[in-house]
Amino acid sequence: MRSRVVHVVIALAMTFASAAASPPRAAESDAQAASPPETVRVEGVAPPAPFDFTGSMSIIRAEDFASRLTTVSELLAQSVGLHVRAYGGLGSFATVSIRGSTAEQVNVYVDGVLLNPAVGGGVNLADFSLSSIESIEIYRGFTPASLGGSAIGGAINIRTKEPSPGRAAASGSMALGSYGTVETSGLVSWAARPGAAGTGRPGADGLVSMSLTRSDGDFRFYDDNGTTRTAADDGFETRENNRFWTGEILGRAGMAMDAGGRVELQTTFTRRRQGVPGIGAFQSVAARSEMTRALVKAALADVALTGTLDAAVDASYTRTWQRFLDRSGGTTGGTAADSRNVLDAAGTSVQLRWHPDTESGVESYFSMLLSGRRETAARTDWNNPEPDRGGATRLAWSVALEDEIHMAGGRVLVTPTARWEGSDDRIERAMSSAPASGGAGGDRRAGWLTGRLGTAWRPRATLGFRAAAGRYHRLPSFLEMFGDEGAIRGNDRLEPESGWNYDLGATWDPDRNRLPRGLDGARTEISLFLNEADDLIQFVQVAQNRITAQNTGRARVRGAELSTSLTLLGCLTGGLGYTWQVATDRSDTFRRDSDLPGRPRHQLSATASLARPWGRPFYEFTYVGPNYFDAAASAVAGSGVGRDLIRLPGRYLHNAGFTRGLGARFEATLEVDNIFNVKTVDVVRYPLPGRVVEAKLRFKVP
Secondary structure (H helix, E strand, C coil): CHHHHHHHHHHHHHHCCCCCCCCCCHHHHHHHHCCCCCCCCCCCCCCCCCCCCCCEEEEEECHHHCCCCCCHHHHHHCCCCEEEEECCCCCCCEEEEECCCCHHHEEEEECCEECCCCCCCCCCHHHCCHHHEEEEEEEECCCCCCCCCCCCCEEEEEEECCCCCCCCEEEEEEEEECCCEEEEEEEEEEECCCCCCCCCCCCEEEEEEEEEEEECCCCEEEECCCCCCCCCCCEEEECCCCCEEEEEEEEEEEEECCCCCEEEEEEEEEEEEEECCCCCCCCCCCCEEEEEEEEEEEEEEEEECCCCEEEEEEEEEEEEEEEEEECCCCCCCCCCEEEEEEEEEEEEEEEEEECCCCCCCCEEEEEEEEEEEEEEEEEEECCCCCCEEEEEEEEEEEEEEEEEEEEHHHCEEEEEEEEEEEEEEEECCCCCCCCCCCCCCCCEEEEEEEEEEEEEEEEECCEEEEEEEEEEEECCCHHHHHCCCCCEECCCCCCCEEEEEEEEEEEECCCHHHCCCCEEEEEEEEEEEEEEEEEEEEEEEEECCEEEEEEEEEEEEEEEEEEEEEEECCCEEEEEEEEEEEEEECCCCCCCCCECCCCCCEEEEEEEEECECCEEEEEEEEEECCEECCHHHHHCCCCCCCHHHCEECCEEEEEEEEEEEECCCEEEEEEEECCCCCCCEECCCEECCCCEEEEEEEEEEC
16 A cells, blocks of 8 residues: 555656746647647648547647657557557557457557458557557547447547658657667658649659667566465566567658549558567467568548538558467467468448538538448468368448537537448358357358437537447457367357447636636546447357357446646646546356456556756656456455455556757657566566666657
8 A cells, every 4th residue: 555655646746746847938838738638749740630529539649759769559558548458568469448348349440441350359559660650549439430330449540640741851760778679760751832723733742651670578577487376486587589570661642633632542561570478477488470461542532522522532452461380389378389360351431521501500511431341361270280271251331421510609519420330251161160050151141230429518618518329339250250170169150249338528628818827728528438238259168178259248337537637837748647447247157247357447647748948858657457367367356365366466657758859850868667667467467577768869851
């Protein structure tokens, strides 16, 4: 208890210290006070991201983190309502949940292209390079109609960088850190100004971004040797086989057309290779995984069909190669593994936006999205007597209708959304020779209707309220339905997971002219949420060496989110985010009303930064509460078994750094993460790094 008080006192003191800083700079304070609590400015100019005022949505922009050696997972972990599960340090496999969801219940997009694979599993956050990201949009509890498909937990849309308008620009960075970590990146963009009207020379632009990151990951951690009740064999060990490298190349080009609209083409190539060391007590020295992904997207945007109707069309193709090799079976319980997945996804969408002229005082912004997607998966396991595990194909389509209705002079907003989704799954060669249902085929077709109603009311310019309710689904994955001809037996009668999400919120932006002297800006947002999910899919053991997926349960997640930010004296900014949630199992699979695993009840983050001519010191504090390994551990938590033996401990982490400009084009940063060298773990005791020291040099032209 004393340790917790010390950490919280340190966090609050660091966050709200430096109150005697120098006089304000008006332009800076205005910009900072106008920003939402989770928003950080980003380098470059991009079209404004959509903002649904009837839902819980936030935007992370990357400019304030461009000087740092950080990751997408670390950025998301600072956002309210999100929980990141990491398998050990920089570059490791990591997934995200929103408001107590599973990783599979969160849709992840890049520039509107869905990345969640039909074969199953969540999206690995380690596959993204922060150097090419313009912003990250987080939709908690809903998926906007502008994105194809819906999700129970919510959606994350990563927007990549765009060329600087009307000029050529370049930037780059070089960073060094503990455990042999090196990060390099470079970006070049160019743009031609549009020709005069009637000249036939529309403006064109382009961008190329490259990045490369590697690390040995050989940090020291505390090893209990797998004996939680015996301390005699505990000690410190070095993390083995934790080396990784990842590289990414992004290219994009665009041109405005004489007839109106804009043509865009972009491609991203990502390559990652890393060791898979396993849990701390039983390290694997040889297992490794590899991933290669190529994404191509072409779009025709902002095409004016009439004075009140415009359209956008896009098409995309993604190919992903995945390989996992563990000949010794160190991470698979002694079973050798050498498998490869080849995943292909092609999609297209057409979006129409209509803003009719009206004189009634009611403004309407109607949109319709038609989208289709075809995915194929081919799996090979070289340790199987018959290596070719076969393939599967999923055709998915969606029709989404949404109307944004503004009334009472813009003080009242109503947003109804309806979405029809359908899918057709076909197995070219059965991935499971004996489906659990006993059926002979592997084909199935499904369709369902989802919807959402959101409202917002702003009685004053400084005060806003919102409420929303929605219904969502998740299709079973190929692995869940068709198995793998090994230990996993398919179940072709699985029903989609479904859920109801409810959301209430309030936002307060006080008038700056009425704030106390020295307080330049403040913002507070509070959200209450309730999510109820049915027909949850879990793998259940049906024989000694056989498991199968079944619709086994229901779950309920209720909670609250608090975000605050303030600007003091024109140079000191601070932010606080807190999430409280209770995620309970409502089924009888283990024990009714036990906590769902991997969902901490409490999470807290605090930030503080000071902007002065001599530099910018900054500080971060993160607290993640304890949570259980799995559903069985949670179920027995109230029995005679000690809770600390079957759950992950809470963790308190402090980060601090200093950034200083070196002339007009260079900037240097020194940062220390996990200042107090806390030895902690995540996800079934995967060890996390202790203290990390990093230095980064960045430049930009002009």
